[in-house]
């Protein structure tokens with residue numbers, strides 16, 4: 001007769017403490033989030049900024065890929081400028097994530113540090129050195145920590161000269177290199193300022209209403225110029241001129257009341273009834 005089988009020890013199954021499960025889920029979500037943003041150039045998620053209780057930016061999420069050019073449109077007061085202010089460190093968000101190049105938390109840096117990281121901003125009104133030539137304006141922007149006098153005296157540096165030539169070509173001002181900036185048209189001053197930003201070699205260029213006040217020919221040329229620039233770096237352009245946005249031929253984001261109202265091709269966004277109601281139909 002066979003011996004009765006020895007009783008086997010029962011496997012004990014310990015279910016994790018609910019708090020541990022919660023922590024694990026949180027960690028997995030954070031990892032997935034990190035993976036999602038790792039390859040992005042600019043990553044905004046759940047960003048909110050209030051002024052005196054009014055939400056200028058309201059739970060805004062927006063992603064710009066590396067090498068992308070994006071057009072931002074939207075009615076007055078939609079939060080476009082505030083969004084740029086948050087990206088460049090001029091304004092701190094109350095809530096939300098703002099990351100550059102995947103893992104640089106821009107909310108922890110000030111304006112100067114963010115500019116040094118490679119985010120250049122062009123405001124609507126051009127600010128060039130009026131009493132200097134175009135060439136010297138660019139040279140001064142290239143010069144970094146050197147003094148103005150040093151920058152203007154040490155002109156013989158070959159790589160620097162090549163870089164100036166390249167920028168002059170890009171901004172269509174080679175023939176006017178010796179002209180004083182004061183004597184340029186409004187459109188040409190805008191191009192010069194774009195050139196001065198390029199001299200700092202930004203990875204991301206934020207451009208606020210570049211074609212306001214430009215002639216039709218200058219506007220068309222600006223679209224070409226920005227498309228060329230966007231072959232080597234990312235560009236975010238805020239603009240109201242829909243003809244110009246069409247010429248850029250890029251993905252469009254329409255902001256409204258501090259969040260994304262619509263996003264996609266210009267055809268898709270401009271056919272969106274919500275966009276027509278709050279912006280284009282006005």
Ligand SMILES: Nc1ncnc2c1ncn2[C@@H]1O[C@H](COP(=O)(O)OP(=O)(O)OP(=O)(O)O)[C@@H](O)[C@H]1O
Nearest residue numbers: 051052055056074075076077078079080081082083
């Ligand atoms: N420093 C501030 N203090 C108080 N309110 C502000 C401040 N900055 C912006 N706002 C408000 O936040 C809202 C968003 O403004 P913002 O300038 O970002 O809009 P915008 O989309 O750039 O508009 P526009 O197309 O007219 O430039 C507006 O209602 C504005 O009055």
